Structure formats: C-alpha cells, structure tokens
Ligand code: DCP
C-alpha cells in the first residue's frame with residue numbers, strides 16, 4: 659500500500675509502518691521484488707490493525723508476516739529504528755545510488771552505469787554525462803517530481819484539464835484516478851482517465867493528442883512530454899504540468915478509455931499495483947484474464963500460466979460486474995491497498 663493512502667497518522671503502528679516503508683523502498687531500489695512485495699503486504703496488514711503490534715509473537719500471528727519480518731517489527735518498536743536501515747543510509751555508494759534512482763524514469767541499471775562512469779552528483783550528470791531529454795527534465799525538476807502533491811492540488815490539475823477539454827467538446831469526461839481515487843491525502847503524480855460516451859479510441863486520441871495536449875502546452879499548463887517505452891500504443895500520455903499560479907512541475911498521466919473498457923480501466927488505474935497483481939492472478943487461476951481493457955475467458959495457458967490464446971471478452975464496461983464475475987466481494991477504492 660502507499661503510506662499516504664487513507665489516514666495513517668492515526669494508526670497505532672504509524673511509526674513502525676514508516677520504518678518498514680523505508681526498508682521497502684530500499685529493497686525496491688535494489689530490484690529485490692520478492693522482499694519488496696513481502697514488506698508491502700506486511701505494511702498493509704499492520705495498517706489494518708486497531709492496536710499497536712509490539713512483539714515478535716504478536717506480529718507473527720498476523721497474516722503476511724513471517725518470523726524475519728516479525729523480528730524487524732519488534733526491533734523497530736524497541737529501538738524506534740532498524741539497524742539495517744542505518745547501515746544502508748550511511749553507505750556513501752548507496753547514497754549516490756539513491757540520489758540517481760530518485761530521478762524520474764531512472765532505474766538501478768542506469769544509476770549504476772553513471773556511478774561506474776565516475777559521476778557522484780546531479781551537477782556531474784548535467785555537466786558530464788550524456789543525457790536523454792527525459793533525464794535532463796528529471797534532473798532539472800528533481801525536487802518537484804519527488805515532492806508529494808496535496809489532494810487539493812491534484813484536484814486543481816484535474817479541473818484544469820477538464821475545463822480545457824470541455825471547451826473543445828462538452829461531452830468529454832475527466833476522472834481523477836490512482837492514489838487520489840483510493841482516498842490518499844497526497845499523491846506522487848496525477849492520474850486522469852479521459853473518456854466520452856460512444857467515442858472510439860481513435861476519436862478520443864484525435865481530440866486528446868490533436869487538440870487538448872497542444873492547447874494545454876500553448877496555455878503553459880503542460881511543460882513537457884515524458885515518453886516511456888510502453889506509452890506509444892495511442893492510449894496514454896505521460897508528462898509534466900504546472901498550475902498557473904505555481905512554479906512546481908507535477909507528473910501527469912493521461913489514460914484514454916472508450917466506454918466499453920471503462921470498468922476494466924477503472925480497476926487498473928485505481929490500483930494499487932499490488933491489488934492489481936492479486937486480482938489478475940485470481941482471474942488467471944479461474945481460467946480468465948484481466949487487463950486494463952477487459953475481463954476475458956477461455957484463455958488457453960501454458961505450463962507457466964503464460965497465455966496461448968487471447969480468449970473472448972466477458973466484461974469490460976462495469977467495474978462492479980468484473981468483481982462479481984470473478985467472485986470477488988466489492989471493494990471500495992479506499993480498500994484496494996493489497
Ligand atoms: N499500475 C499498475 N502497475 C504498475 C504501475 C501502475 O497496476 N506497475 C496501476 C495501479 C496504480 C495506477 O496504475 O495505482 C497508477 O499508477 P501510479 O504509478 O500513478 O501509482 P499510484 O497513483 O497508485 O500512487 P502515486 O500516488 O505514487 O502516484
């Protein structure tokens with residue numbers, strides 16, 4: 659789960675969760691996806707407790723918490739910190755690695771490459787490294803993109819896009835998704851679904867890419883497009899936006915969704931990513947497949963669950979019906995944290 663989903667400050671395990679979240683981030687940056695997932699599940703479990711979890715035994719009795727993690731929870735409660743975290747924080751190489759990996763769009767291998775080339779600071783990179791346009795923007799707006807976006811500001815970006823879009827066509831809708839829809843008090847970026855009743859993906863694309871995006875750039879609201887390798891299927895736009903009275907650039911993601919795919923898109927773009935992984939796994943165990951466009955049946959799968967045929971569409975339109983067909987009790991977005 660994300661630490662800012664729901665209201666964590668009132669949680670009896672708030673401090674423990676904060677420390678575990680830091681550990682989780684370290685493992686994520688080391689691309690240790692197994693430990694990252696284990697930590698995230700444990701964090702979500704702790705966040706649901708009504709009382710403080712103090713001992714190893716108490717922790718281990720909870721779902722998704724094994725003995726090693728239970729020991730770490732006890733250590734955190736007793737010492738207010740984790741030794742493992744301290745040693746990692748003080749290692750200069752890890753500090754540079756973290757600095758570089760916190761550049762938007764930069765992962766472990768790119769960060770390591772720069773370190774091997776002898777770079778140690780953001781200035782080194784700007785002056786000496788060969789950078790892509792995306793990387794330059796990520797470095798120039800390093801602090802902007804790392805900062806959390808208050809809920810009201812997420813709303814203001816959504817409203818800005820909506821107003822501009824509805825001046826082009828009143829029947830367009832803009833829905834704020836991601837951690838915002840899960841009720842988070844602040845978000846890492848702004849995720850918007852753009853849709854219109856009866857409009858095909860081609861029609862949506864021609865309005866959004868042909869009119870909306872150029873207009874938003876001209877007005878100075880959009881500042882940059884940030885291409886990613888998986889964004890060029892004509893349904894997504896990634897970039898940066900900035901409110902008229904501000905100088906802080908925010909990350910903005912647009913997802914174009916035709917009406918008949920709305921339910922599947924709502925599930926996908928609400929997340930969180932862990933929830934998506936588990937609901938997709940459940941679909942695959944039932945011989946179905948869930949992606950951001952729909953729920954499919956009669957999907958032939960091979961030995962390793964890899965799909966052999968696409969299957970036939972069962973449901974795409976309605977979020978609730980997808981849950982029902984999968985046999986998953988309805989969960990409010992606020993509850994979709996693991
Ligand atoms: N998503 C996913 N798998 C990913 C990335 C995203 O399923 N690898 C889905 C679930 C996310 C949603 O897309 O909730 C939006 O992605 P974000 O990266 O914007 O994540 P959130 O909005 O959930 O959190 P944040 O506040 O950090 O933006």
Ligand code: MG
Nearest residue numbers: 836837847849
């Ligand atoms: Mg988001």
Ligand code: MN
Nearest residue numbers: 847848849911
């Ligand atoms: Mn996003």
